Amino acid sequence: MTDRVQRRGEVIPQDIRSKISHRYRAITKAINLEFWDSISDTLHSFYVGSYGRNTAIDTSDIDILVELPNECFDRFNNIRGNGQSKLLQVVKNTILNTYPKSDVRADGQVVKISFADAIYFEIVPAFKNYYEIYQYPDSNKGGRWRSTNPKAEQCAMYQKNKDSNGLLYDTCKHIRYIRDNKFSSYHLSGIVIDSFVYEAIGTWGWSNSEENSSLLPPIGTYEQVLLDYYNYHGIGYGKSIIAPGSNDIVVTDSSYECLGKVLIDMI
Incomplete structure (x- = not known):
């Protein structure tokens, strides 16, 4: 039996989209308060990964890039002993303040949040340059910076x-x-x-x-x-x-x- 492509065949239900949007705003607000001294729940973040490329389905992880102030880059880059890991830990602890009962952990290049309803978020903290290229931490192999251009x-x-x-x-x-x-x-x-x-x-x-x-x-x-x-x-x-x-x-x-x-x- 074949399983061919259908027009508008896989659509994420509206109730799930609403949950995603609410959590996206809560995470963004927590990051902005910690790093930007702002209570905005929309600035300095956007969806990336499959959700950002509009190819996600209802089982997909939700990836968010959160932009951090460039002056913070030197702070973590100059830390001896894997500053990338320490940056991920700061972001993890910031999110735990908003979701203390959820499973939040730093994992390699992202901070992962597992919610009880099986919706998973991955948060990528990053620094933007003049060319819209973002540098993000990779805590593997002693720590390094990687680059991405999701837009x-x-x-x-x-x-x-x-x-x-x-x-x-x-x-x-x-x-x-x-x-x-x-x-x-x-x-x-x-x-x-x-x-x-x-x-x-x-x-x-x-x-x-x-x-x-x-x-x-x-x-x-x-x-x-x-x-x-x-x-x-x-x-x-x-x-x-x-x-x-x-x-x-x-x-x-x-x-x-x-x-x-x-x-x-x-x-």
């Missing part, structure tokens, strides 16, 4: 989705749905999904309702195109793809097996 990714995804009449977002969401419901024991990261579909989709897009249906390709052709791209373009171990917009290198080693299984399931 460039979001803009590229938005434009491609517009050009495809919504097919890009729908495909990325559908792959996540199959991953979580049929192949949950495997790993397949969101950025691999989005980067792959962004490349593989080509000029495909949903047709307009007024178009003559007799001119449309046979059902399943699009899904076969995705699988062919996967097979013929070396999406596998030791390979990488490029993130949309930011052009960051996305390693596919731990995700390619599950991606192949999902694409075969869609045929």
Whole structure:
């Protein structure tokens, strides 16, 4: 039995979106009070990851980037003994003041919050430069700084989705749905999904309702195109793809097996 992409097939229910928005504002307010001496619940933060790229489903983690004042960078960068870890600990303790009963922990590059209703947040503290590039802490291997350009990714995804009449977002969401419901024991990261579909989709897009249906390709052709791209373009171990917009290198080693299984399931 096939499981093909559906138009607007995976939509996050409004009640879940409301919870996400409320918690996003509470987290943002706590960070702003600690680092900016502000009670704003919207400034200096935005959604990133799949939620920020509009490819999340109701099982997706919610990623937030919180911008910190640049003068704080030297404070943590000059700490001997993994200042990146210490920054994550400060952010963790700040969030614990707002959610003392939740499971809040610093983990590598983010602060994770696990809520009782199975909604998970990952908070990325970062510093912005003049080019809209953000530096964020990586506490692994003694500590270092990494860079990311999430707004460039979001803009590229938005434009491609517009050009495809919504097919890009729908495909990325559908792959996540199959991953979580049929192949949950495997790993397949969101950025691999989005980067792959962004490349593989080509000029495909949903047709307009007024178009003559007799001119449309046979059902399943699009899904076969995705699988062919996967097979013929070396999406596998030791390979990488490029993130949309930011052009960051996305390693596919731990995700390619599950991606192949999902694409075969869609045929």
